[in-house]
Every structure is written in structure tokens, then in C-alpha cells.
Amino acid sequence: xxxxxxxxxxxxxxxxxxxxxxxxxxxxxxxxxxGTKEGCAEGDCGACTVIVQDAGGLRxxxxxxxxxxxxxxxxxxxxxxxxxxxxxxxxxxxxHGAQCGFCTPGFVMALAAAHAQGALPPPHVPxxxxxxxxxxxxxxxxxxxxxLGGNLCRCTGYAPILRAARAAAAAPVPEGLxxxxxxxxxxxxxxxxDFCRPRSLDDLxxxxxxxxxxTLVGGGTDVGLWQSKRLMDLGPVAFVADIPALTxxxxxxxxxxxxxxxxxxxxxxxxxxxxxxxxxxxxxxxxAQIRAAATLGGNLASGSPIADTAPPLLALGAEITLAxxxxxERRMALAEFLTGYRQTALAPDEVITAITLPAASxxxxxxxxxxxxxxxxxxxxxxxxxxxxxxxxxxRAAFGGMGPxxxxxxxxxxxxxxxxxxxxxxxxxxQALAQDFTPLSDHRASAAYRMRAARGLxxxxxxxxxxxxxxxxxxxxxxxx
Numbered sequence: 001x002x003x004x005x006x007x008x009x010x011x012x013x014x015x016x017x018x019x020x021x022x023x024x025x026x027x028x029x030x031x032x033x034x035g036t037k038e039g040c041a042e043g044d045c046g047a048c049t050v051i052v053q054d055a056g057g058l059r060x061x062x063x064x065x066x067x068x069x070x071x072x073x074x075x076x077x078x079x080x081x082x083x084x085x086x087x088x089x090x091x092x093x094x095x096h097g098a099q100c101g102f103c104t105p106g107f108v109m110a111l112a113a114a115h116a117q118g119a120l121p122p123p124h125v126p127x128x129x130x131x132x133x134x135x136x137x138x139x140x141x142x143x144x145x146x147x148l149g150g151n152l153c154r155c156t157g158y159a160p161i162l163r164a165a166r167a168a169a170a171a172p173v174p175e176g177l178x179x180x181x182x183x184x185x186x187x188x189x190x191x192x193x194d195f196c197r198p199r200s201l202d203d204l205x206x207x208x209x210x211x212x213x214x215t216l217v218g219g220g221t222d223v224g225l226w227q228s229k230r231l232m233d234l235g236p237v238a239f240v241a242d243i244p245a246l247t248x249x250x251x252x253x254x255x256x257x258x259x260x261x262x263x264x265x266x267x268x269x270x271x272x273x274x275x276x277x278x279x280x281x282x283x284x285x286x287x288a289q290i291r292a293a294a295t296l297g298g299n300l301a302s303g304s305p306i307a308d309t310a311p312p313l314l315a316l317g318a319e320i321t322l323a324x325x326x327x328x329e330r331r332m333a334l335a336e337f338l339t340g341y342r343q344t345a346l347a348p349d350e351v352i353t354a355i356t357l358p359a360a361s362x363x364x365x366x367x368x369x370x371x372x373x374x375x376x377x378x379x380x381x382x383x384x385x386x387x388x389x390x391x392x393x394x395x396r397a398a399f400g401g402m403g404p405x406x407x408x409x410x411x412x413x414x415x416x417x418x419x420x421x422x423x424x425x426x427x428x429x430x431q432a433l434a435q436d437f438t439p440l441s442d443h444r445a446s447a448a449y450r451m452r453a454a455r456g457l458x459x460x461x462x463x464x465x466x467x468x469x470x471x472x473x474x475x476x477x478x479x480x481x
Contacts, residue, residue, distance in 0.1 A: 002014070033078050037102055039152070049105070049151065053077075058117065069195060079108060088112045092107070092164045099157040103155075115169065121144060141162075197239045263294060264286075275363050306377040306406075379400070410436065
């Protein structure tokens with residue numbers, strides 16, 4: 001398999017390289033680019049952040065969970081390619097943003113990507129309100145949280161990094177720095193080969209039929225850990241992220257279909273108008289680097305009881321489409337697809353092709369975890385509630401982390417019908433969760449905590465549906481909105 005890509009403006013042609021090899025390892029050991037660091041090898045700390053650009057745009061990615069086969073045809077920029085004269089690099093020096101320096105390249109690359117996307121908060125302006133004149137931006141600044149949620153500073157020197165981000169925001173983006181200098185030929189593909197980059201869904205189905213035990217790699221944010229943490233041999237691999245049929249987003253009347261290869265970032269953007277309640281929820285999905293790579297189909301295929309996309313999609317009554325050469329296409333409710341702990345209805349020769357859901361809803365979804373960013377759910381919940389005159393007339397509720405599989409809560413739904421939208425009434429209805437779930441205790445939480453937390457999320461519906469503040473971000477420093 002020939003792997004061709006651009007690295008800091010230079011064309012790389014790798015024949016015979018293992019396409020499963022982490023990009024980070026290749027950069028450090030073969031290309032000799034040591035600025036990209038390994039801190040965690042699981043996409044959590046951001047020290048390995050690089051910038052990747054292709055036809056889908058520019059984004060920051062974690063090199064530790066990106067494989068060589070995934071970057072074929074793309075342009076990769078490392079800290080060495082960014083150079084010391086980039087506005088973010090200059091601002092980090094001017095504002096003393098580096099402490100020990102280990103994590104600094106990752107911070108610079110994450111901020112450079114946000115800078116190129118126009119996503120950094122504006123710099124301070126003389127005469128601006130006091131909150132904007134503060135030289136230390138608030139840690140909760142949404143733009144900075146988005147940009148840096150996937151980067152950890154072991155020295156905890158965040159204040160100068162935030163000042164540097166503000167200072168660099170207004171500087172012009174250097175032209176042509178991240179773009180591929182020229183198009184590369186399409187990657188070689190042979191559907192029968194052990195390593196393949198299918199160009200179409202038909203190619204993928206043929207490959208899957210020939211390799212029913214092989215590994216599909218979309219974003220690689222989960223599969224990458226199989227290698228780095230479990231030391232697994234992935235066997236034959238198909239890299240599927242660039243198949244048009246899997247990256248489609250198609251509204252049709254009151255429904256919208258998302259291809260299985262749609263990233264969490266693209267999903268969040270596509271559903272922001274119709275499902276505004278999903279925007280903050282999916283903002284808690286890992287980090288910008290992970291959201292830019294992780295795919296909707298991959299998250300559901302894991303069968304994890306704490307897969308973040310499952311509760312809202314279950315509450316929305318989503319359907320999932322599967323396909324194979326043997327059986328053709330079949331569609332089922334997502335609730336039927338998730339059959340048990342890390343088990344699904346996916347046959348060995350099948351692939352997930354799409355997820356279909358309502359185009360709009362008043363969905364409310366929340367995630368509880370030990371930290372705000374870059375953490376796995378302890379409990380998550382999603383609700384679609386209809387109410388008239390302050391009384392609930394219809395309810396759909398789904399939870400993650402409450403059992404071996406993310407699932408609807410039929411007893412709770414029944415208890416909610418006819419309940420007034422008051423905290424006391426919702427607390428009473430929430431007692432029905434004991435009929436729906438028997439949570440387990442593990443290293444994330446006890447069973448008792450999970451049940452109490454889930455009931456608390458039900459009670460949260462009262463302020464949420466009335467428009468009252470109900471989340472930490474809604475409350476000011478003195479407890480006032």
C-alpha cells in the first residue's frame with residue numbers, strides 16, 4: 001500500500017510502511033521531528049497535536065491515535081512546519097506561555113488551528129468592559145474551552161497561555177501554510193488487499209466480505225487505543241473516513257440522515273439548528289482534536305454503555321442502517337441495534353452506513369463526568385419532553401452508564417406523563433428509574449451515586465424547560481445568572 005501525503009510542505013511517498021503505524025511514532029522515529037510529543041498515547045493530553053488539512057478543511061488532530069493509512073492524500077503540519085514566526089508562536093513567547101515546554105508544541109498547534117478557523121476570542125480592546133480588559137481571560141471562556149479542552153499543561157501554567165491566545169487572535173492567518181502544495185493522486189486501493197482505502201461503499205462492502213474479522217478505521221480515536229494501550233494486532237484494516245457515502249449529511253423533510261463516517265464535530269454543526277440542545281452536550285465529547293476525527297458510526301459500533309451519542313439518539317428514536325454484500329441493506333431502530341455490553345446486531349460482514357433521526361426537536365441532554373473536558377461519562381441522559389399548561393403530555397428518556405447498554409427508560413417515561421413541571425413532581429417520577437435500571441459500581445462511580453445522579457438529571461428538567469439557569473455555566477460567581 002502506497003501512502004502519500006504532504007508533511008510541512010514536502011511530499012512523502014511511503015511504500016512498504018505499515019499503514020497501522022501511529023503517525024506520532026513515524027514523525028519522531030522516521031522523520032526525526034521530535035517537537036510532537038508523546039504524553040499519554042491515548043488522545044487525552046494534546047502534546048501530540050498536529051494540524052491536518054484536506055478537502056474537508058483544516059483541523060487539529062492527535063498524532064498518537066492517527067495512523068499513517070488515515071493521512072494518505074492529506075497535508076500534515078507539525079510544530080517544526082509552523083515555525084517560530086507564526087502569530088501564536090510569537091504570542092506564546094511574548095506572554096511566557098511555556099513553562100517546562102513539554103506540552104507547549106501541542107498548545108501552539110491547537111491554538112494555531114483555532115486561529116486559522118477564526119475561533120479564538122477577540123483580543124482586549126482599550127475602553128472595553130472590565131471583563132474584557134482583564135488580562136487573564138476567564139477559564140470558562142467558551143472559545144478557549146473549545147480550543148484548549150484537549151490540551152493539558154502539567155505545570156498548570158494556563159494563565160499565560162490564555163493571554164497568548166487572546167493576543168494572537170487578531171493577527172492575520174499566514175497564507176498557504178497548511179494547505180497541500182498540490183493535489184496527490186488517489187490512494188491505491190485493492191478491495192481484496194489486507195490494507196485498503198476503499199473509494200466507494202461498494203469497495204468497502206467487497207473488502208468487508210473478504211475480511212469479516214478485519215478492522216474498520218474511521219477516526220481511529222478508539223481503535224488507536226487498541227494498539228497503544230492493549231498492544232493488539234489489528235489484523236487487516238480498511239481506512240474508511242473518506243468514503244463519500246459515509247460522510248453524507250442529507251436532510252429530507254422532517255428527517256435527516258447522517259453517514260456513519262460523519263465526525264462528531266460535523267454532526268454537532270449539522271444538527272445545531274434543529275437540535276440546539278445537542279450543541280453543549282456534544283461539546284463535552286472529548287476534545288476538539290477527538291471530535292474532529294471520531295465518527296458517529298464508530299461511537300455506536302463500540303456498543304459501549306457510555307457512548308455519548310447513544311442516549312440522545314435513543315431519545316430521538318433514531319434508526320440505523322447496515323449493509324453487506326450478502327444481505328444488502330437493512331434498517332432497524334437504534335434500540336434494537338444495541339443488544340448488550342459492547343454487543344450490537346452488526347454481523348461480521350456488515351458495516352454501519354447511516355443513522356436517520358428527526359430533523360428537529362426540543363432535546364435536552366446532559367453528561368456527568370469527573371471533569372468537564374476529555375472525560376468518559378459516568379452517567380448521561382437525554383430527554384424529549386412535550387408539555388402543555390405546565391404538565392408533561394409525552395416523554396422519551398434514555399440513559400447511558402446505568403446498565404450494560406445505553407437504553408430507554410420506559411417506567412420513567414410512564415411516570416412522567418401527567419406530571420407537572422415542578423422539581424417535587426419530577427423527583428417523585430424519578431423514583432421509577434429503579435424499575436428501569438440496576439446500575440453497577442465501578443471505578444467511576446458507585447451504583448448508589450449513579451441512581452441518585454440520574455434522578456437529579458430528571459429533576460433538572462424543571463428549570464431547563466422553564467428557561468431558568470440549570471448548569472454551572474449558567475451561574476455567575478455570586479450564584480446569579
